Amino acid sequence: MSTDFHQEFNVLSEKVIGAGKMPEGFSLKENIQNPFLNPSFIASRLEYSMMKSIENLDEEYQKFEKKFVNSHNAVFWASDYNDVFSNLKYLFKAQKAKSVRLPNVNASTIFRELGIKYFLHEEKINLSEEGAIQFFPVDMLFSDNGSILLLNQSVNSYQFLSNSKTNVFFATINQIICNSDWAEIIQQIVSYRNNAGRQDMILFNGSSNCNNYLFIIDNQRTSILQHKELRPALTCLSCGRCNDVCPVYQTIGDEPYNNVFTGPIAHISLPYLETVETYKHLTYACTLCGRCEEVCPISLPIRDMIIWSRQKFVNDGSIDKNQRRMISVLKKNLLNRGKLNRSKFLRRHLFYKYMSSEISRSRRMPVLANDTFNKDYKIKTES
Numbered sequence: 591m592s593t594d595f596h597q598e599f600n601v602l603s604e605k606v607i608g609a610g611k612m613p614e615g616f617s618l619k620e621n622i623q624n625p626f627l628n629p630s631f632i633a634s635r636l637e638y639s640m641m642k643s644i645e646n647l648d649e650e651y652q653k654f655e656k657k658f659v660n661s662h663n664a665v666f667w668a669s670d671y672n673d674v675f676s677n678l679k680y681l682f683k684a685q686k687a688k689s690v691r692l693p694n695v696n697a698s699t700i701f702r703e704l705g706i707k708y709f710l711h712e713e714k715i716n717l718s719e720e721g722a723i724q725f726f727p728v729d730m731l732f733s734d735n736g737s738i739l740l741l742n743q744s745v746n747s748y749q750f751l752s753n754s755k756t757n758v759f760f761a762t763i764n765q766i767i768c769n770s771d772w773a774e775i776i777q778q779i780v781s782y783r784n785n786a787g788r789q790d791m792i793l794f795n796g797s798s799n800c801n802n803y804l805f806i807i808d809n810q811r812t813s814i815l816q817h818k819e820l821r822p823a824l825t826c827l828s829c830g831r832c833n834d835v836c837p838v839y840q841t842i843g844d845e846p847y848n849n850v851f852t853g854p855i856a857h858i859s860l861p862y863l864e865t866v867e868t869y870k871h872l873t874y875a876c877t878l879c880g881r882c883e884e885v886c887p888i889s890l891p892i893r894d895m896i897i898w899s900r901q902k903f904v905n906d907g908s909i910d911k912n913q914r915r916m917i918s919v920l921k922k923n924l925l926n927r928g929k930l931n932r933s934k935f936l937r938r939h940l941f942y943k944y945m946s947s948e949i950s951r952s953r954r955m956p957v958l959a960n961d962t963f964n965k966d967y968k969i970k971t972e973s
Contacts, residue, residue, distance in 0.1 A: 636772055637888040640825035643733070643768045644815070650733040650766050651806070657736025658804070663796040668807045671704045678758070681723070681803065682715060685756060691721035694742055698727035699828060700760045702850045703809065724754045728761035728804075729780060732770035732793075738804070739773055740792040741780055747790070752797045759804045763811050764824035779829050779887045813862040819898045822890050823858045832882035832892070838875050847872070854882040858895045866908050873899045931962040 643650045655665055668674045681687070690710060692701070701707070706725065710717065730739040738759055740747070751757055767776075770793070777791045796802050814820050833839045833853035844852050849869075851860055857876050860869040873896055882892045903909050909917070923929045959966065 632775065633888050636775055637822075637825060637890070639769055639772060640767055640888070641822065643766050644764060644821055644824050646768075647763060647766070647815075650768055654731055654733040654736055654766060657733075658738075658796070660796065662798055662800065663802045663804070665804045665806060668805050668809075670809050671807070674704060674760075674805050674807060675709055677805070678709070679713065681756075681758070682713065685722065687715065687721075687723050687756075689716040689718040689721040689723075691719055691724040691750070691754075692717050693724075693744070693747070694727065697742065699850055700727045700762060700807070701725070704760070704807075722754075723756045723758060724750060726751075726757060726759050728759050728765055730773070730776055731761055731766040732773070733766055733768050735770050736795060737770060738794045739776065740794060741777055741790070743790045743792050748792055748794075751792070751794055752799055754800050757800055757802045759802065760807065761804065762807050762809065764815075776827065779827050810863045814859060817862075817898075817902075820858060820862070820895055823855060823895055825888065826855050826890060827888070828855075829887060831885040831887065835881040835885050837877060837879060837881070854892050854896075855890075858892065858899060861899065861903075866903065870903050870908055873903065931964055 659665055666673075666677055668677070692706070692710070694701075707717075726738075726740055728738055729741045731737075732739065738761075773791065773793060794802075811824065814824055830853075832855065836854050839853045847856055847860070849856065849860060849864070851863070854876065857872040860872055876893075876896045878893050878896065880893055883889060886892070904914060904917070961969070
């Protein structure tokens, strides 16, 4: 661990703990190996390390490439999936490949995001356990030692890695962290996603027996990176805890998102990863209940990011005049107790008046209560 990291770590400790010094007897390595000693403390450190890496991507990737690239390892930068596919086509042609070994294809977000199975089918590349080329989704890159973290691997995965002629790894630009000491903590967090307990972990630096190609893919993530307020979304480890407690996700499930990304983080990221026009509605689907933040292992400020995006969409004109008028009217009525206490008939009339016909046609509108909240509460407390 570098001296700079030690200094920054101690500075952050003063802010988080508020005591001006590290806890007595505290050891970073000991706490990383046993996070249950101080889980909230470790979570804050992990989030800090990830944010530090996200905000210094150029520097971290320079360090990573310097240690990773050699005669057997190479890095390719891809702005989108078309860049990935064009390089893969060249690789298939150069190696006369007819088959690929593709483990965990359905469990991998990056494989589903790229639509890798459809690409291989179009290129007439077969899937086989004996494939000459192997594809692996990356869980994290470590810039301090130039290693690749692979989780959810089988007992034979390292043998496959070492003995294969060609390995191809896929990572997104946000999947890098400055210190490999976090590997086991990340392993424990991500294990939740697959409901399989603690997963087998491989830290891979390359092998002289094979050629290793790493694709680092942007695919619109820099559109999130340019907004400082939204950068914490890029540190999400996709553990799935927030989906399990989100009342919106539990009600609508995966299908309405029509995307690889779902749940609270998708409410933030999809308008930027895809288009604002297509996915801006997700930003307003959140109830701001905060359950996602309560269970997030690194305490991402999900509500703050959603509120910031809502304000941005209004300010930059992504929300049209009718929608802005509706939001304004709803705000005035919701902040006025007298207006909320109107009769059911008047409330229903105003509700449908200000709800656009487009909204009322596309979904079932809520049923309003017979009595006002005040009257209903009074009746319940007196009975």
